[in-house]
Amino acid sequence: MEFPATISRAPTRPQARPEAGDCPEFRHDAQADAGPPPRRSSAFYSSVFAQIEEIGWERLVSSTGDGGVSCLAFRVVDDQGRVHLLEITLPMDYPSSPPSIAADIPYLPKIQWSKSSKLKDVFCQFQEHLKTLQEFWSTMDEIDKVLWVVDPAKPTHAMSHRRIALGDDCYILLNVNARKPRTLPEDEKKKFHENLAAVLDVSLPAPPSVSTCNDDEQADCGICYAKHLPVDDELGIHSGCATDYTCENSSCSRAFHSFCLRDWLRSITTTRQSYDVLFGNCPYCSDPVAVKVTDR
Numbered sequence: 189m190e191f192p193a194t195i196s197r198a199p200t201r202p203q204a205r206p207e208a209g210d211c212p213e214f215r216h217d218a219q220a221d222a223g224p225p226p227r228r229s230s231a232f233y234s235s236v237f238a239q240i241e242e243i244g245w246e247r248l249v250s251s252t253g254d255g256g257v258s259c260l261a262f263r264v265v266d267d268q269g270r271v272h273l274l275e276i277t278l279p280m281d282y283p284s285s286p287p288s289i290a291a292d293i294p295y296l297p298k299i300q301w302s303k304s305s306k307l308k309d310v311f312c313q314f315q316e317h318l319k320t321l322q323e324f325w326s327t328m329d330e331i332d333k334v335l336w337v338v339d340p341a342k343p344t345h346a347m348s349h350r351r352i353a354l355g356d357d358c359y360i361l362l363n364v365n366a367r368k369p370r371t372l373p374e375d376e377k378k379k380f381h382e383n384l385a386a387v388l389d390v391s392l393p394a395p396p397s398v399s400t401c402n403d404d405e406q407a408d409c410g411i412c413y414a415k416h417l418p419v420d421d422e423l424g425i426h427s428g429c430a431t432d433y434t435c436e437n438s439s440c441s442r443a444f445h446s447f448c449l450r451d452w453l454r455s456i457t458t459t460r461q462s463y464d465v466l467f468g469n470c471p472y473c474s475d476p477v478a479v480k481v482t483d484r
């Protein structure tokens with residue numbers, strides 16, 4: 189295992205001091221006058237090792253900083269199985285001063301700390317804090333699942349905003365209160381997106397990717413919004429066809445019927461034609477697209 193090996197080197201540093209146990213870190217009254225001590229005491233390291241042990245070495249993801257233990261990162265799994273990284277930074281006068289924490293969550297808990305507190309207490313307080321955020325994350329997960337979120341593309345646990353497409357190039361910016369994710373008016377029994385639709389009095393479109401996985405592997409066309417073109421003699425070889433063109437921009441990857449894309453490109457004045465190929469831009473991401481004119 190990597191981490192204990194790194195840390196085991198740590199206690200050798202302070203041992204160079206003649207009387208490591210006499211370090212001002214543990215004499216709280218002397219602390220203010222002496223300023224921050226240049227090194228940690230060996231008692232500090234053995235105490236921190238014991239405290240990591242209480243949490244469990246298997247939860248320790250990394251340990252860095254002064255002597256390898258002043259910044260510890262622990263893996264914390266919440267009630268719904270989401271994985272969080274809790275970073276704990278130990279000040280030079282730890283444990284008389286509380287450790288500071290950081291994590292990718294909307295807001296941090298206020299750590300309760302006393303002279304007898306251990307790292308395990310910080311860990312448990314953080315775990316308790318995650319419980320209070322479960323409803324917020326469930327709400328955000330639901331939004332990401334059923335609504336057409338265009339931004340952020342890869343939301344983190346801390347992000348409480350979402351830009352939602354309503355269709356027709358219309359978007360709204362949602363900001364969910366992490367402390368009270370269900371403050372939207374209307375019916376408390378209903379889900380967030382149902383209330384949102386009721387408040388706005390519109391039907392909210394589903395994300396394009398959901399329609400992709402719902403039904404076979406086939407995506408809906410970004411122009412006519414159908415999976416298959418109608419069965420119609422006038423459409424020639426395209427009659428009843430599935431989408432056959434995908435935008436090459438990997439962050440877009442919107443599917444189209446080449447038939448629809450061609451009609452759309454023809455309606456745009458900036459589209460250029462070279463031989464039998466139309467060159468234009470993807471209606472969704474504006475990246476270049478090209479489609480043959482004549483394959484009816």
Ligand SMILES: [Zn+2]
Pocket residue numbers: 409410411412413414444445448449
């Ligand atoms: Zn189409």
Ligand SMILES: [Zn+2]
Pocket residue numbers: 435436437440441442470471472473474475
């Ligand atoms: Zn595109």
